[in-house]
Amino acid sequence: MLDLRRGAQRKQRILDQFGADLIASSASFMPQLDQDRLTRCVQHLKERERTVVMLTYYDEQTGADVAGFLGLSEANVRVIRHRAIHQLRECMGVAL
Amino acid sequence: MTANCSKPVDPAVLSDYWISRLHGPEEDAVEEHLMQCDTCGNRLRDVIALAEGIRRLAHEGSIRMIVSEKLLSRAEEDGRTVRRYTTQPGGSVQCTVTADDDFLIGRLAADLRGVKRADLSICDGAGIELLRLEDIPINADSGSVILQESVTSAKAAPTNTMIMRLLSVESSGDERQIGEYTFNHTRSIPDPRPGG
Numbered sequence: 001m002l003d004l005r006r007g008a009q010r011k012q013r014i015l016d017q018f019g020a021d022l023i024a025s026s027a028s029f030m031p032q033l034d035q036d037r038l039t040r041c042v043q044h045l046k047e048r049e050r051t052v053v054m055l056t057y058y059d060e061q062t063g064a065d066v067a068g069f070l071g072l073s074e075a076n077v078r079v080i081r082h083r084a085i086h087q088l089r090e091c092m093g094v095a096l
Numbered sequence: 097m098t099a100n101c102s103k104p105v106d107p108a109v110l111s112d113y114w115i116s117r118l119h120g121p122e123e124d125a126v127e128e129h130l131m132q133c134d135t136c137g138n139r140l141r142d143v144i145a146l147a148e149g150i151r152r153l154a155h156e157g158s159i160r161m162i163v164s165e166k167l168l169s170r171a172e173e174d175g176r177t178v179r180r181y182t183t184q185p186g187g188s189v190q191c192t193v194t195a196d197d198d199f200l201i202g203r204l205a206a207d208l209r210g211v212k213r214a215d216l217s218i219c220d221g222a223g224i225e226l227l228r229l230e231d232i233p234i235n236a237d238s239g240s241v242i243l244q245e246s247v248t249s250a251k252a253a254p255t256n257t258m259i260m261r262l263l264s265v266e267s268s269g270d271e272r273q274i275g276e277y278t279f280n281h282t283r284s285i286p287d288p289r290p291g292g
Contacts, residue, residue, distance in 0.1 A: 010116060015144070017130075033149045042150065042159055047232045050161050056115060057147050058154030059170040063117060069164045071235045078117075082108035085146070089107055094142050 034092070041091035049084035056081055101135035110136070110143045157199040158248040162232050162241060171199055182240075185262075185275030192284040193250045200245045206262050206274050208236045213265045214274065216243065221257030231265075255283045 042050055048070065055061045055069065063074040070077065105113075105126055112118050113126045130137055153159060154167070155174065168178050176198040181189045184205045193200050208214070216229040234241060241262060258281060262274040 011114070014114065014140075033145045035149060035152065038146075038149045039153060039158065042153060047162060047229050050159070051163065051233045053150055054154045054159070054161060055164060055167055057150040059164075059167045060115065061164075061166060065166065069166070069235060070233045071237075078112075081111075082106075085108040085111050085143075088146060088150075089142070092146065094107075094146070 037092060038088070041088050044091060045084055045087060049080055049087070052077060052080045053084045053088070101133050103129075104133075104139065105129060105136045107139055107143050110140045111147060114140070114144055114147055156248070157244060158246050159244070160229075160246045160249070161244050162229075162234075163201070163244045165242065168199065168201060168242070181279070183277040183279070185277070188278035188280060190280050190282065192282045193247060195251070195285055197247055197251075200247045200250050202243045202245060202260070202277070202279060204241045204243060204260065204262055204275060204277050205239060206241055208234050208238065208241075208274070211236060211264045211274065212267070214241070215263045215265050215271075216241070217261040217263060219259040219261065221259065223259050250281070251285055253281060253283065254287070256281050 042053070045053070051070070052066055055066050061069075063077050067074045067077045072080075109118070109126065113123065118126060130140060155171070155176070157171070157176065168180075172178055177196055178199040178201060179193060179197040180201040180203060181191045182203040182205065183189045189202075191202075204216075211234060213231050214234045216232050217225050218227045218229070219225050232241065243260070258279045260277045260279070262277070264272045264274050266272070
């Protein structure tokens with residue numbers, strides 16, 4: 001729980017520095033991202049990549065937690081996560 | 097601040113920065129760069145938007161995927177309603193989904209010891225494969241696979257039977273069935289269509 005609180009404080013600090021308007025108002029934030037398109041992009045990921053990104057970004061599970069669940073090394077999970085992020089950005093049409 | 101960046105930070109690294117996966121000098125270096133670089137600051141905003149979009153998607157329970165028990169616990173902590181069904185190999189279960197459900201979960205009990213790669217074949221009531229989830233994440237020690245069905249699709253689905261086959265796939269391509277699971281879904285949400 002302490003980690004979660006620290007994580008939230010840290011994210012707020014980053015947002016204050018680099019874009020407080022992004023999440024402070026979800027109404028102004030979300031239209032920038034086509035959620036339907038993101039759904040399709042996530043569905044196009046391989047099973048392992050999809051699970052890794054969902055566990056990572058929703059539950060904020062650590063690399064060790066995700067690695068433990070998948071029976072993989074943390075380094076392997078990092079590679080999968082990075083590959084998935086690149087694929088999602090490309091699928092979403094974001095300049096790489 | 098610079099508009100052009102000679103050494104742009106990889107978006108995946110920025111993503112790691114956002115979710116606190118960088119530590120020590122690596123984190124400091126990214127932070128220092130961001131303080132001076134508009135290009136990477138903008139890229140960070142894109143990455144944050146993507147990360148938050150993924151979080152929202154997971155929160156909705158609308159993606160069919162393999163999940164962990166920990167993710168479901170998190171969903172319940174967030175106040176989400178998780179409907180779970182557990183089946184043994186060769187077993188069947190009567191299931192439904194209500195308007196109040198946010199997550200629909202099928203736990204497929206299975207002996208996964210020695211399994212290197214597993215596919216999940218999703219079939220209709222006659223056993224004809226409709227879709228295959230290839231190389232699903234498994235943990236040999238867990239004794240089960242937790243499938244999140246799209247709650248959005250399930251709420252719209254008519255009464256039907258779905259058969260799921262968990263398959264071990266050898267490097268030679270040979271398949272061995274680990275278990276077959278039957279879900280008899282009864283629609284409990286009124287169909288909005290006339291006569292539905």
